[in-house]
Amino acid sequence: MSQANRLGTEIAAYGRKSDKWVKDPDGTEHIRFDHSGLGLPKQWDKRKQGLRDRYLGKSKMPKKMPIELANLTNKKAIEFAERCDKAGMPPLRSFTNVRSASWASMGDGVLAMSGKHIDDLASYKAPEIALKEAREGWKASLDYHVLTLERVESGQYTNVSAEVLKETKKEIRRLKKLLKDDNAGLEKIGRAASSWKFGDGPSKKPFNSAYYFASVEEQWESTLEHEFSHHIHQTLGVTDIGSYQYPPMEARLIQLHKTHGENATLYAEGQGANRPPMEWFAENRSLWKMGREDIVDQTIKPLMKELDDMGL
Numbered sequence: 024m025s026q027a028n029r030l031g032t033e034i035a036a037y038g039r040k041s042d043k044w045v046k047d048p049d050g051t052e053h054i055r056f057d058h059s060g061l062g063l064p065k066q067w068d069k070r071k072q073g074l075r076d077r078y079l080g081k082s083k084m085p086k087k088m089p090i091e092l093a094n095l096t097n098k099k100a101i102e103f104a105e106r107c108d109k110a111g112m113p114p115l116r117s118f119t120n121v122r123s124a125s126w127a128s129m130g131d132g133v134l135a136m137s138g139k140h141i142d143d144l145a146s147y148k149a150p151e152i153a154l155k156e157a158r159e160g161w162k163a164s165l166d167y168h169v170l171t172l173e174r175v176e177s178g179q180y181t182n183v184s185a186e187v188l189k190e191t192k193k194e195i196r197r198l199k200k201l202l203k204d205d206n207a208g209l210e211k212i213g214r215a216a217s218s219w220k221f222g223d224g225p226s227k228k229p230f231n232s233a234y235y236f237a238s239v240e241e242q243w244e245s246t247l248e249h250e251f252s253h254h255i256h257q258t259l260g261v262t263d264i265g266s267y268q269y270p271p272m273e274a275r276l277i278q279l280h281k282t283h284g285e286n287a288t289l290y291a292e293g294q295g296a297n298r299p300p301m302e303w304f305a306e307n308r309s310l311w312k313m314g315r316e317d318i319v320d321q322t323i324k325p326l327m328k329e330l331d332d333m334g335l
């Protein structure tokens with residue numbers, strides 16, 4: 024692991040040195056994001072200083088990261104640096120870990136990887152064991168809903184709205200189907216590649232695009248591609264502090280997102296004001312780079328080709 028962090032630090036140091044990174048008037052790196060979760064001081068000046076001293080130009084991957092995933096991260100980081108150089112973009116300049124519910128995040132060229140998610144990956148159980156455990160949970164949930172329904176129907180519970188009852192019946196049908204079909208169960212726990220395709224409707228879509236892949240390595244690679252896509256919209260075409268704060272690609276994605284068709288994942292919908300266009304882009308870009316053009320939103324395909332032509 025320390026070996027992997029040594030290489031990661033070299034890659035981050037290379038990225039930090041790039042003259043493509045926008046500087047403040049005092050010559051230090053300009054920062055857009057607050058990087059909450061990295062344990063930095065609250066005061067902005069000190070926070071910025073802390074980010075520079077402790078994170079920029081360094082690699083501190085999650086401690087329990089399996090060596091295969093650490094190596095894959097470095098391999099992709101080198102590839103990302105090459106892609107940035109071709110497109111005239113600043114390369115990534117930090118790889119670090121954070122205790123976060125989301126899998127990873129990106130901002131100011133800092134890739135923060137969730138130690139919690141890595142712990143989950145590191146303790147990944149064989150699919151059949153994971154499925155057995157999940158089935159026990161679904162069975163318990165089914166028993167509970169069936170019992171509730173019985174009590175309503177026998178008059179023990181009164182004043183239950185028809186709407187709630189309808190939802191309970193729907194949930195019972197869903198759980199029975201999950202318990203009957205092992206493959207649906209594996210998809211549900213993200214251990215079989217989702218079979219969703221256009222025309223299937225939204226309810227069968229997986230939570231995020233990583234679940235279109237079955238192996239841990241592919242899921243992690245697709246996560247890295249997703250995060251790198253955030254780096255693209257944050258830095259492509261950025262030339263000064265103004266455009267660093269308000270990136271031209273983000274303005275373009277907000278416009279484009281208004282015309283979007285049936286996009287590939289659930290994940291992109293319903294987050295904060297500016298999140299959906301960026302998540303929509305990151306999810307579709309990741310699928311595109313992972314060879315799943317067949318489930319990329321038609322609306323965004325011309326942009327994907329444009330970025331490919333730039334070497335991204």
Ligand SMILES: [Zn+2]
Pocket residue numbers: 249253301302305
């Ligand atoms: Zn994202």
